[in-house]
Amino acid sequence: MTFNWRIVMAPRRLIEYVTAHEACHLIHNNHSQGFWRLLARVMPDCETRRIELAVEGAKFQL
Numbered sequence: 001m002t003f004n005w006r007i008v009m010a011p012r013r014l015i016e017y018v019t020a021h022e023a024c025h026l027i028h029n030n031h032s033q034g035f036w037r038l039l040a041r042v043m044p045d046c047e048t049r050r051i052e053l054a055v056e057g058a059k060f061q062l
């Protein structure tokens with residue numbers, strides 16, 4: 001897994017989201033329904049965090 005170094009400046013819950021997202025890509029190398037189902041299983045509030053990342057991520061140039 002590779003990460004944008006700027007992620008270290010983000011709130012912990014967004015770092016957790018990015019980490020879980022990338023970990024799920026180890027199983028599903030795409031954004032298929034299976035990928036999102038898996039992510040939701042390991043992180044039930046992933047949709048909330050995804051939206052937060054879309055909003056907050058711009059601050060950190062992610």
Ligand SMILES: [Zn+2]
Nearest residue numbers: 021025030031
């Ligand atoms: Zn992805």
